[in-house]
Amino acid sequence: MKTIDARGLSCPEPVIMMKNAMASREAAYEVLVDNVTARENVTRFAMHQGYKVQVKEQGDDYILQVTK
Amino acid sequence: MKNEKMTIAAAGVLIGLIAAMLVFFGNPVNMGFCIACFLRDTSGALGLHSAAAVQYIRPEIIGLVLGACAVSLATKEFRPRGGSAPVTRFILGVFVMIGCLMFLGCPFRMILRLAGGDGNAIFGFIGFAAGILAGVVFLKKGYTLKRSYKMPVLEGEIFPVLQLAFLILLIAAPAFIHFSEAGAGPGALHAPVVISLIAGMIVGALAQRTRLCMVGGIRDAVLFREWKLLLGFLAILVSAFLVNLILGAATGTAFFNPGFAGQPVAHTDGLWNALGMFLAGFGCVLLGGCPLRQLVLAGEGNTDSAVTVLGLMVGAAFAHNFGLAASADGPTANGKIAVIIGIAVVAVIAAANTFRKADA
Numbered sequence: 283m284k285t286i287d288a289r290g291l292s293c294p295e296p297v298i299m300m301k302n303a304m305a306s307r308e309a310a311y312e313v314l315v316d317n318v319t320a321r322e323n324v325t326r327f328a329m330h331q332g333y334k335v336q337v338k339e340q341g342d343d344y345i346l347q348v349t350k
Numbered sequence: 351m352k353n354e355k356m357t358i359a360a361a362g363v364l365i366g367l368i369a370a371m372l373v374f375f376g377n378p379v380n381m382g383f384c385i386a387c388f389l390r391d392t393s394g395a396l397g398l399h400s401a402a403a404v405q406y407i408r409p410e411i412i413g414l415v416l417g418a419c420a421v422s423l424a425t426k427e428f429r430p431r432g433g434s435a436p437v438t439r440f441i442l443g444v445f446v447m448i449g450c451l452m453f454l455g456c457p458f459r460m461i462l463r464l465a466g467g468d469g470n471a472i473f474g475f476i477g478f479a480a481g482i483l484a485g486v487v488f489l490k491k492g493y494t495l496k497r498s499y500k501m502p503v504l505e506g507e508i509f510p511v512l513q514l515a516f517l518i519l520l521i522a523a524p525a526f527i528h529f530s531e532a533g534a535g536p537g538a539l540h541a542p543v544v545i546s547l548i549a550g551m552i553v554g555a556l557a558q559r560t561r562l563c564m565v566g567g568i569r570d571a572v573l574f575r576e577w578k579l580l581l582g583f584l585a586i587l588v589s590a591f592l593v594n595l596i597l598g599a600a601t602g603t604a605f606f607n608p609g610f611a612g613q614p615v616a617h618t619d620g621l622w623n624a625l626g627m628f629l630a631g632f633g634c635v636l637l638g639g640c641p642l643r644q645l646v647l648a649g650e651g652n653t654d655s656a657v658t659v660l661g662l663m664v665g666a667a668f669a670h671n672f673g674l675a676a677s678a679d680g681p682t683a684n685g686k687i688a689v690i691i692g693i694a695v696v697a698v699i700a701a702a703n704t705f706r707k708a709d710a
Contacts, residue, residue: 291494293561298573326578330576
């Protein structure tokens, strides 16, 4: 599983990171973001690519479990 | 996902309606909203520049920030953040404004000018799209202004509170605040304060919920084949156009006047309309959003966006103090030089933040 730390970054950067990471077609990713817009945009992008997304809140951050 | 698209389309329709109605209530023609023009007017009212035609504390700006702030507090999205290259953002803000004042409008007003039949805005749109594509090239290669960090709540609250201070200055109207006199120019044309303020708050709230951004539409479509934000852009265009037609039929005064010459607060120099918006589009991609989006983010406690807005306001002051802003007569020589310098500076900022050694 690949971890992507996009905390502190604002869109479109987290989505670009997700997109680049998905080039290697892993079965699962963990994405860390710290704002709602990034959470929504990464979720939307991953779902368009055929992944499922589960969101957990940890303090001020969101942890997105992205799986096939 | 379908829901999201319905929401932003509906919000766009409402925003287009509000923008067109603001002209009916007294704003300059095709200028129901213009973030660049309105920040410029506010800069003038504060005496940062002394162009007598464009001085007024625009309540729409105050409302946009406060509307976005209120919604973000209610949804717990108010999260003070900052520290992502604030000085770079300030400089980008200055040059985005210089580009906007070459064209005579921000991306939002560009849509409204198209909806009002102003053909010059087509050239602006071509430049704008090209500027966004230029920015996207760098984004794809890894452009970043690095991370932002958590800031104290007070730091995030300062910008919204500043808007309250502007509101007090607008209402109290002390002698040191400058207001364009009747007939002096666009600054003297405005809807009643209450209407402008409420219109701003509604649009600020809608833009916060939908993440509406004039730059993000084309950017996301190119980068990710994601059409959501572009849908908002198009909804505003169609809605403002239709409301202009309805207002024209209802009042007997045409609100849709197709053509190039004699368009309100516009000039016919296609090349410089395009280059001005190229600078604005390019700079805004590097900033992560259009001037409207920067106001909304500043309302959510994003202090990097607050610094960007201050850059826009200072850029407006430079534009009028140094004779850079275009007028209905066309661009100025100084303005052309400033736009060229701006494109060069923005390109250097883009390259320097794309191809650097991993230092952090």
